[in-house]
Structure formats: structure tokens, C-alpha cells
Amino acid sequence: MTNQRCKGARDLLPEDTERFRHIEDAFRRSCLGWGYREVRTPTLEYLHLFTAAGTLTPSMLSKVYSFLDWDGWSGERVVLRPDGTIPVARLYIENLAQEDIARLFYVTNVFAFEETGKEDRERWQCGVELLGSAKAAADVELILLAVEILRSLDISGVEIQLSHAGMLKALLKELKLSPDEEANLLTQILDGNWQVLKQMPSGNADANRLLSSLLDLKGKSSGSLENLKALREISFDLKSQLDNFAEVASLLDVLDCNYRIDITATRGFEYYTGICFQLSAKEDKIGGGGRYDNLVPLIGGKSTAACGLALYLDPLMNLVQPKAQQKTAQRIVVSGETTTPEIMKASFQLAQSLREAGYVTELDFSGRPPNRRWVVTVQEQPSPFIIVDQAQNQKREASTMANVIKIIGGSA
Amino acid sequence: MALPKGTLLPATACLLSETGLEFKGYTQDTRTYRLQSTQFPHVSAKMFQEKDVPIQVAVGNYDLGICSSDWIEELLAKYPASALVKVFDLEYNKGNLYMAASQHGNISSLQELSARQDSWRMVTEYPNLAEASALSLRLRRFRIFPVWGAAEVYPPENSDLVLLWAKDESEIRNQSLVPLTTLLSTSASLIANKERWQTKNVGQVMAQFSQGLGMTAKPWLELIPESAKSAKSFQADFSKEKVWLAIPDGHQQAPAAEFLSKAGLKVQGYSGSTPNRRPSMNLDWVNIKVIRPQDMPLQVANGNFDLAITGKDWLLDHLYRFPSSPATELVELGFGKVKVVAVVSQDLPAADIDDLKGLIQADSASPLRVASEYTNIADKYLRDNHVSRYKLIPTWGASEAFLPEDADLLIENTQTGKTLAKHNLKIVDTLFKSTAYLIGNKKSLESSTKRKRIASLVETFRHSAESNRDENN
Numbered sequence: 036m037t038n039q040r041c042k043g044a045r046d047l048l049p050e051d052t053e054r055f056r057h058i059e060d061a062f063r064r065s066c067l068g069w070g071y072r073e074v075r076t077p078t079l080e081y082l083h084l085f086t087a088a089g090t091l092t093p094s095m096l097s098k099v100y101s102f103l104d105w106d107g108w109s110g111e112r113v114v115l116r117p118d119g120t121i122p123v124a125r126l127y128i129e130n131l132a133q134e135d136i137a138r139l140f141y142v143t144n145v146f147a148f149e150e151t152g153k154e155d156r157e158r159w160q161c162g163v164e165l166l167g168s169a170k171a172a173a174d175v176e177l178i179l180l181a182v183e184i185l186r187s188l189d190i191s192g193v194e195i196q197l198s199h200a201g202m203l204k205a206l207l208k209e210l211k212l213s214p215d216e217e218a219n220l221l222t223q224i225l226d227g228n229w230q231v232l233k234q235m236p237s238g239n240a241d242a243n244r245l246l247s248s249l250l251d252l253k254g255k256s257s258g259s260l261e262n263l264k265a266l267r268e269i270s271f272d273l274k275s276q277l278d279n280f281a282e283v284a285s286l287l288d289v290l291d292c293n294y295r296i297d298i299t300a301t302r303g304f305e306y307y308t309g310i311c312f313q314l315s316a317k318e319d320k321i322g323g324g325g326r327y328d329n330l331v332p333l334i335g336g337k338s339t340a341a342c343g344l345a346l347y348l349d350p351l352m353n354l355v356q357p358k359a360q361q362k363t364a365q366r367i368v369v370s371g372e373t374t375t376p377e378i379m380k381a382s383f384q385l386a387q388s389l390r391e392a393g394y395v396t397e398l399d400f401s402g403r404p405p406n407r408r409w410v411v412t413v414q415e416q417p418s419p420f421i422i423v424d425q426a427q428n429q430k431r432e433a434s435t436m437a438n439v440i441k442i443i444g445g446s447a
Numbered sequence: 448m449a450l451p452k453g454t455l456l457p458a459t460a461c462l463l464s465e466t467g468l469e470f471k472g473y474t475q476d477t478r479t480y481r482l483q484s485t486q487f488p489h490v491s492a493k494m495f496q497e498k499d500v501p502i503q504v505a506v507g508n509y510d511l512g513i514c515s516s517d518w519i520e521e522l523l524a525k526y527p528a529s530a531l532v533k534v535f536d537l538e539y540n541k542g543n544l545y546m547a548a549s550q551h552g553n554i555s556s557l558q559e560l561s562a563r564q565d566s567w568r569m570v571t572e573y574p575n576l577a578e579a580s581a582l583s584l585r586l587r588r589f590r591i592f593p594v595w596g597a598a599e600v601y602p603p604e605n606s607d608l609v610l611l612w613a614k615d616e617s618e619i620r621n622q623s624l625v626p627l628t629t630l631l632s633t634s635a636s637l638i639a640n641k642e643r644w645q646t647k648n649v650g651q652v653m654a655q656f657s658q659g660l661g662m663t664a665k666p667w668l669e670l671i672p673e674s675a676k677s678a679k680s681f682q683a684d685f686s687k688e689k690v691w692l693a694i695p696d697g698h699q700q701a702p703a704a705e706f707l708s709k710a711g712l713k714v715q716g717y718s719g720s721t722p723n724r725r726p727s728m729n730l731d732w733v734n735i736k737v738i739r740p741q742d743m744p745l746q747v748a749n750g751n752f753d754l755a756i757t758g759k760d761w762l763l764d765h766l767y768r769f770p771s772s773p774a775t776e777l778v779e780l781g782f783g784k785v786k787v788v789a790v791v792s793q794d795l796p797a798a799d800i801d802d803l804k805g806l807i808q809a810d811s812a813s814p815l816r817v818a819s820e821y822t823n824i825a826d827k828y829l830r831d832n833h834v835s836r837y838k839l840i841p842t843w844g845a846s847e848a849f850l851p852e853d854a855d856l857l858i859e860n861t862q863t864g865k866t867l868a869k870h871n872l873k874i875v876d877t878l879f880k881s882t883a884y885l886i887g888n889k890k891s892l893e894s895s896t897k898r899k900r901i902a903s904l905v906e907t908f909r910h911s912a913e914s915n916r917d918e919n920n
Contacts, residue, residue: 083566083588096582108748108769110568110590112578150528 043149043156045349055159057357058348059142061187062161069180071138071163076122078144079104082112085121087333092225092305098148115146119162120306120327120343121334127166128336136167142348159348169328169340171282174310175290177324177344181314182292184346185321188355193316195293196300197284200307200325202276203298206246209270221305229299245269249298257284259296276309283310306330309342316354322346367396367443370404372414382413385420388436394443409443448492448652449500449512450482452845455635458539459513461667466659468652480848480870490652493852496843501638505529508853510643511652513537517544517573517612517633524575530641535656537635539668542614544573544631546580547624551683552603557627560608561585568751570594570601571610580610580630592746595739595843597696599624600724603683605691605736605751614671623678681725690733690900693747693755695740696722699883702782703756706883710911732900741820747888748774753901756780760787760821760860760881767823773889778908781915783883785860787824789876790867792851799875800832803856807836814838818846818854825858828878847872 040046047055063073082101085091091099100115107113116122123139131137140163149156163180165173178195185193203224207217223231232246245263260281264274287294300313300323309326324344331339367389371382382398389396397405404410412421418432420439424446433439450473451459460473470482470492477494484490495503500514501522507530516536522529548554560567566588571577574593581589594601598611599622612633613619619626637656639649694714695703700722707714714735716723724737738746743755744765759776766772789800797803807815814836819825822841829837842849846859847870860881861867864874885908892901 086582086585087587093583093585097579101578103769106769106771108745108765108772108774110592110749 042152043154045155045157051352053357054352054355055348057355058188058346058351059161062140062142062184062346065180065184065187066140066163069138069176071140074123074126074139074141076116076126076141076143078116079113080116080122080125082114084125084334085114085117089305089329089333090121091118092222094222094226095147100146100148116143117145117147118304119143119145119160119345120164120304121330123162123164123343124166124327124330124336124341125334127164127339128331128334131166132336132339134167136165139164139166155349161346161348162343163324163345164341164343166331166339166341168342171279171286171310173340174283174326174342175286175292177342178287178294178312179290179292181322181324181344181346185314185316188351190316190321190351190354193314193321194295196297196313196315197280197287197294198296198298198300198311198313199276199280199309200301200311201309202249202273202280203301204308205270205273205276206249209245209273225301225305245273257281257288260284279309301325306333314346319350319354320347321350321354365394365409365443366407367394367409367411368399368404368407369396370399370402370410370412372402372412374400375415378413378415381419385411385413385436385439388440389443392440392444411439448490449495449503449509449514450492451497451500451514452494453497455497455513455515455540458667458670459635461670462537462539462659462665465662465666466655468655468659480845487651493848494845495848496845498843501529501531502840503853504638504640505531507640507642510640510647510649512638513635514638515540515542515612515633516636517542517576517631519636519638520544520631520633521573521575524573524579532639532641532644533636534639534644534653535637535660537637537660538665539635539670541632541634542612543629544576544610544612544633545616545619545624545626546608546610546628546630547602547619547626548608549603549683550620550623550625551681552607554607554627555625557584560627561587564588565607566590567608568592568606568749569608569610570598570606572596572598572612573610576630577610590749592742592749592751594742597724597738597742599678600736600738601751604685604734605746621678623681679723679725684734688732688897688900690754690897690904691752692728692733692735692904693738693743693752693757694726694735695743695756696737697739699740699756699758699783700737703780703883706756706780706782706911706915709915710907712907730904732897733904744772744774744886747886748772750888750891753891753895753897754885754887754904756883756885758783758785758881759879759884760785760824762884762886763879763881764821764823767827773891774886775889776884777887777905778885778912780883780885780908780912781919783881785862785881787821787858787860787878787881788864788867788874789828789878790847790850790857790859790861790872791855791875793871793873794851795855797875800834803875804832804834807834815856816840816854817856817858818842818849819858820844820846821858824878828858 086096099117101112104113123141127137142161144157144159146157163177165177207220220231248263260277264277301311306327307325308328311325312323313320314322322345326342328340331341369382369386371378386396386398408426410423413419418434420433422431422433422439422442431442433442456475463469467486469485471485472479473482480494482492497514498518500512501519503509504512505522519531519533561584564587567586568590569577570592572594574591577591598609602609616626694717704717713729714726716726717737722737726735726737728735740757741761743757744762746752747755762774762776765774791797797806815834816838817825817829818840820842822839826839840854846857847867850857850872867874892898
């Protein structure tokens with residue numbers, strides 16, 4: 036059998052899709068419960084939405100699926116959505132900007148090229164965006180929402196790593212680099228190369244000291260952040276970023292939410308401006324999010340504070356075990372003995388009654404019914420229905436449809 | 448080996464013969480594409496357009512190839528996983544890729560590009576490198592117009608930026624351009640297919656190269672291609688009332704010049720093998736540039752030019768890719784008659800496209816390899832004929848060399864079919880007949896401020912085309 040699936044693409048088989056839906060259902064239930072509303076954005080967007088400085092990093096941009104549409108003679112390129120947040124920010128600007136606070140969520144696929152084709156080029160995520168609030172409470176809300184969803188999915192060993200992109204950017208300013216050097220350094224850091232920071236020439240001694248204490252800091256409480264604020268000679272901007280970091284951390288302390296501070300958890304997205312968090316379970320990264328106060332104005336909206344969260348469906352699918360539904364386990368096959376109009380009519384009617392009673396019911400006219408717990412044969416003589424319970428190895432007869440439902444219901 | 452035609456040929460031929468790797472018939476005026484090494488019986492070569500060389504080596508049709516490194520980088524910019532290794536820098540044809548703007552325009556530095564909110568138009572033969580550099584320069588909005596050639600003539604009126612190759616900065620300045628940044632340095636290079644390089648012993652050939660590159664006298668370095676481009680001084684014209692007309696270089700130049708003169712349109716400097724790219728006309732409200740006919744439909748669609756003289760073949764290739772494009776045919780000019788045909792090797796047991804489909808079905812493992820300059824025409828033809836699996840190989844000319852080794856089917860134009868027959872090829876289908884057309888932009892014909900002027904020029908063309916037709920009948 037030749038493999039005709041595209042490189043880097045994935046099929047979701049029935050078992051996979053069941054897990055997918057299980058996660059999606061838990062996600063939707065929690066989001067709806069917290070007052071979020073579901074949205075969908077198109078798969079295609081204009082490339083320029085993602086090219087503004089401060090949205091996607093150059094290395095992410097070099098992996099987007101961009102092309103000319105059928106009406107792309109003007110040279111305007113479109114992309115397969117490379118990110119979930121930016122399109123929702125666009126949707127907000129175009130439709131919902133008059134709302135003080137918009138709580139939105141979505142389940143979407145995002146596309147990024149991956150060279151070997153061994154990893155997925157299309158990934159799924161459950162995303163949440165809270166637009167219009169600059170309060171630390173909003174950051175905390177998203178973290179607690181994520182924790183609630185993961186708990187309802189019975190995922191154990193969830194860890195939260197906390198960092199702060201605003202603090203990181205303010206810190207880079209203290210190093211007094213040229214704008215090009217600073218942008219280049221940030222790009223490298225966001226690509227995960229934290230080593231470059233250690234190799235930085237020392238300019239501002241206090242900034243360097245702060246930098247190395249932060250890099251070494253894998254503390255658990257907000258207290259360690261308070262200690263850092265005691266460092267003198269740090270800028271007002273850096274101090275206010277540290278204040279914000281400490282405020283969110285202490286709120287999480289009060290709410291008994293465990294986390295670890297790890298500033299190297301800031302990664303990938305240039306649009307983050309404040310608190311960032313990563314969620315992991317065992318070795319898998321299963322989600323992340325953060326505050327992005329500059330994104331909406333960058334893509335043409337008015338100044339809007341915002342933060343977001345994404346849970347990654349692909350790793351989560353390996354971690355969940357959906358409970359089989361009670362009545363799904365009771366699967367029934369209605370099998371017509373012949374294909375005369377009368378038998379077929381009776382079979383379809385019986386199947387409908389069973390479905391109305393809440394059972395999953397398949398129809399079979401091949402004479403070779405698939406292996407399910409119940410097989411109900413519809414025949415003309417002598418009794419219209421024969422019920423075989425494969426689990427108990429029992430055979431019974433019934434004269435009416437009501438009887439069939441009663442017998443199956445009685446044995447469940 | 449895949450060897451380059453064109454500007455790189457003299458120096459490459461010299462290097463090969465000096466290193467004992469001479470190929471018989473590897474000359475500019477050769478009529479054959481297949482070459483045999485004079486010394487090594489197991490070494491053979493084929494000649495390609497230089498741009499085709501890295502692609503042919505990367506897909507594994509050739510073990511080794513020689514081309515300028517800019518074409519390697521252009522391929523890798525889009526397909527970083529290409530199976531290419533650069534073996535030797537051959538040191539000749541050194542130059543750089545520059546991002547440049549016009550001396551007569553309003554851009555003088557890179558900083559202005561990212562600071563301003565404009566949607567920058569960039570014309571280039573290197574669209575992949577152009578996109579990569581636009582993204583890394585963080586240009587917010589940009590539009591890249593790939594061209595087949597003459598990129599330097601577009602700025603400042605018909606493009607803001609140009610990404611082009613030149614020997615050095617002074618060559619850029621001679622073309623009335625300002626270099627904004629240097630993307631990369633280039634030189635002729637020997638490349639190898641990565642897989643073959645790891646499995647096939649090409650040691651003997653390598654030894655010859657390495658010996659040659661170690662020699663103290665390198666006469667091939669002296670053979671600098673004499674394409675030093677320069678532009679005559681000109682006045683940039685941003686006037687909104689002027690009509691922009693594009694006229695063709697290459698094969699269509701002579702008949703187009705004849706047509707224009709018969710129509711009473713006197714174009715100065717549009718003759719000879721190196722026409723002035725900005726000739727002048729006896730109508731002072733018309734601005735003219737000489738560009739490649741392949742590039743005209745896209746330029747007209749985008750309003751960079753109002754009218755253009757090109758072939759129906761190139762207009763259709765454009766419209767098949769962009770069905771809603773406003774580029775449209777206006778006047779059939781009656782010269783440049785060709786047929787666009789589907790061609791296979793005479794050895795292939797297929798008389799028409801259905802036979803060919805039968806052959807693919809019989810060999811389901813390998814898709815049909817289709818080479819064409821007209822990628823969109825070829826694509827549509829194959830889709831319309833429900834050819835289930837095919838691979839399109841875009842080429843930059845001399846496509847008949849591809850059959851039968853490197854492609855199974857060719858979509859190509861022909862006047863008489865004689866050249867095809869000479870190369871042992873046969874026509875299995877005629878897609879359509881093409882002639883030269885005056886093309887224009889539907890939208891600017893309806894609404895632009897220069898609507899009347901455009902209409903009057905179109906009328907001149909139409910009148911002349913009709914009287915030519917009457918003469919011939």
C-alpha cells in the first residue's frame with residue numbers, strides 16, 4: 036500500500052478523534068462556564084497581518100505557508116493561519132472593538148513548515164483570548180482556567196512555569212545596545228537561545244547582576260521577586276515590570292496555585308509584553324500563554340490590553356483517556372434477514388426506536404452482522420425479532436419493538 | 448554534469464579544457480545539448496539555462512553542475528532541504544546580489560523601508576530571496592513581482608525596489624540605481640547532488656578540478672562576461688497623465704519595431720541587439736520601456752504599465768494563474784505566430800494525450816514529468832486532461848533539451864516544428880495558436896484619468912493592424 040498522505044500531515048482515526056473531542060468538550064464546557072464565547076477565524080489570512088514587527092519572529096515567518104491566491108496578481112500574499120491569536124485579534128478589531136471586555140475562545144489548526152516531515156506541520160490548539168483588561172486578575176484568570184480544564188481532563192503532574200516578557204524586554208534596554216543589536220538579541224532569545232545573554236559584554240553592572248540572578252532564579256514564591264526589586268540603579272520601567280510580575284505571582288500564591296518562576300520559559304512569540312506562562316505535564320509542553328498589550332494596536336486597532344492562553348491538542352491527546360459512554364458500550368446491530376421492503380421497513384423502524392431510547396444502533400443487511408454486544412435479527416416468521424446477547428450468550432425472542440427495548444434495557 | 452549556457456559559458460569552457468575535462472561542442476553557437484567528455488568516456492554532460500542547473504542537480508538528474516551561487520541560494524531560500532552540496536568555489540564571475548532603488552526615486556536607505564507604511568513593490572529575478580529578505584528586513588507590506596529579466600529598468604516609476612545581480616556597486620550606479628544593501632556575494636560554483644556525493648565515486652573528476660584550481664595561471668578568470676550594463680541618463684517621470692507602454696526585447700523586437708513604424712509611431716533607440724531600455728517616442732505623452740514579453744501581463748495587471756506588446760501565450764499563462772486579473776487582450780497585431788504544443792520523444796509509443804495517460808496508469812510508481820516555460824498553461828492542460836499524477840518542472844528556455852532524460856512531456860511553442868523534429872521530438876497535441884497582441888488593463892481603460900489617451904493609442908494600433916491585414920490579403 037503506497038502512502039499518499041502529505042509529508043508532515045496527520046490523520047485522526049476514530050480513537051484519536053474521540054480523544055480530540057473529549058478534550059474539546061472539556062475545554063468548551065469550562066470556557067462557557069467562565070463566560071467566554073466561541074469564535075472561528077478563516078484558514079487563510081493576509082501575510083501582512085503577521086509581518087509587522089512585534090508579531091511573529093523572523094524564524095517563525097520563514098516557516099509560514101505563504102502563497103499567491105488565484106486573485107493574487109497584485110502580489111499580495113496569503114498564508115495558512117500560522118498562529119491562533121493574531122487572527123482573533125483581527126476579528127476583535129473588525130467586529131467587537133466597541134465591547135469593553137471581550138472573552139473569546141476557539142479550537143483551531145495552525146500551520147508551520149517543519150523540515151524533516153517527521154513532526155506535524157499542522158497542529159491543533161484550544162485558544163482563549165481575554166481582550167480589554169490590563170489587570171493582573173486577567174492573567175490569573177487565564178492560568179486558573181487552564182488549571183481547571185486540565186484537572187477536568189484528569190491530567191496529572193501539571194507544572195506551571197512563570198516568566199515575564201515585559202521584564203525581559205526592559206532588562207535588554209538596560210544593556211544599552213543599539214536598536215539592531217537589541218532586536219537581534221531578543222530574536223535569539225525567543226528562538227530559545229538563552230546562552231547569548233550569558234555572553235553579553237558587561238555594560239551596566241546592576242543590569243548584569245539582575246540578569247544573572249534572574250537566569251539562576253528557579254524559585255517558587257513571589258518573595259524572590261521582591262528581593263530583586265531591592266537592587267538599586269534599575270530603571271523605572273524595569274521596576275514597574277518587576278512589580279507586575281510580583282503582583283501576579285503573589286495573587287497565585289493567595290489562590291494556592293503552584294508555579295515555578297523560570298524566565299527562560301518566554302519563547303516563540305514576539306507579541307508578548309507581560310506575564311508569560313508555560314504548562315507542561317511530565318516532559319510534554321501542553322500549553323502556554325501570556326499578555327500581549329501591543330498586538331492590537333500593531334495590527335491597526337486602538338490601544339487594547341489583552342492576554343491569551345493556548346492548550347496544545349496534539350500532546351494532550353496522548354495524555355487523556357476518555358471514559359467510554361455507558362450506552363455506547365451497549366452497541367446494537369439490527370440485522371435484516373432479507374432485503375424485502377417489509378423487513379427493511381421494520382428494521383429501520385426498530386433502529387430508530389432504539390436510537391430514540393438512547394442506544395447506538397447500526398443497521399446491517401449483509402447477513403454478516405459486525406460483532407457487537409447485541410444483534411437483533413428482523414425476520415418474517417415465526418417471531419419478528421430475535422435478540423442475541425453476545426456477552427451472556429443468550430438468545431431471546433420478542434414480538435414487538437417495545438419488547439426488544441425492554442429486554443435490552445433490562446439486561447444493561 | 449549539468450553545464451550552463453549563456454554568460455557563464457566561455458569561462459566554464461576554458462576552465463574545463465584547462466583542467467582536462469573538455470567537452471566536445473561546448474560552445475556558444477552549438478546546436479546540440481548533449482556533450483561527451485573528450486578524455487573520459489564515462490563523463491557526459493547536458494547544457495541548461497543557468498537557473499535550471501541547481502534544480503536539475505538537486506532532483507538527482509545530474510551528479511554535478513556548474514552555475515553561479517546566486518541561483519543555488521535562490522533555490523535554497525525556498526527549499527532549504529534541497530539535496531545540494533557546494534563542492535568548489537570556482538572563483539570566476541564574482542559579483543553580489545544587491546537590493547537597490549533608483550537614483551531618481553525617493554528611497555535612499557533601508558531604514559526608510561521599514562519605517563514607512565507603504566506597500567513596497569519589488570521587481571526581481573530572485574523572488575524567493577526577495578521574500579526572505581523582505582521578511583527579515585521586517586517590511587510590513589511588500590509585493591514581489593518576479594521577472595524574467597531587465598529588472599534594472601523598472602525603478603523608479605514602475606517599481607520601488609529591485610533585487611539584482613551585479614559585479615560591483617559601480618555597475619549598480621551605472622544603471623542609475625542606489626545600492627541599499629548587499630544580500631550575498633556570488634561566484635561560479637561546482638555543485639553536487641547530496642545523495643550521489645555520498646554514494647557515487649566522482650573522485651577522478653574532482654581530482655581534475657582540484658588540480659585545475661591549484662594552478663598558478665587561471666586564464667578562465669580573465670574571461671569576464673562583457674555584459675557591463677549601463678543606462679543612458681534619463682528623467683524619471685511620475686506624471687499621472689502619461690501613458691506607459693511596454694515593448695518587447697528578444698525575438699519579438701524586430702517585428703514589433705516594424706509594426707510600430709508602419710503605424711506611424713516613431714520609436715528612437717529601439718533597434719539592434721542592445722536596445723535602449725527607455726526609448727523615446729514621437730508622442731510626448733507616451734513613456735516607453737523595453738522589457739521581457741513574459742513579464743508584461745503581470746505588470747499591466749498591476750497598473751505599472753497601461754499597454755504592452757506581448758504574445759497571447761504569455762497573457763494566457765498569466766490568466767490561467769490569476770483568472771480575475773484585469774489584464775486583457777485589445778488588438779491582435781498579426782506577427783509572432785506560433786503554436787503552443789504538447790511534445791514527447793519520438794521513441795515514446797504515444798500518439799496523443801490519451802496514450803500518454805495510458806502509459807502513466809501502467810506505471811503508477813512514477814508521475815509524468817512535464818517541463819515547460821509556461822507553467823500555468825501546462826498545469827491547466829494536465830488538469831483539464833485529468834492526468835492524475837504529474838510533476839511540473841519550470842524551465843527558463845531551451846526546454847527541448849529536457850526530453851527524454853529529464854522530462855517525459857514538454858509544453859512548448861513552435862513556429863514550424865522543424866527544431867522539434869531535429870531533436871527527435873514529436874507533437875502529440877496542439878493547445879492553441881498564439882500571436883502578438885496589444886494588451887491593456889480593463890480597469891484603467893474604464894476609469895483612469897488618461898483613459899482618452901489610452902483609447903487613442905489603442906485606436907492607432909487597431910487601425911494599423913487592420914490595414915496590415917488588408918495588405919497581406
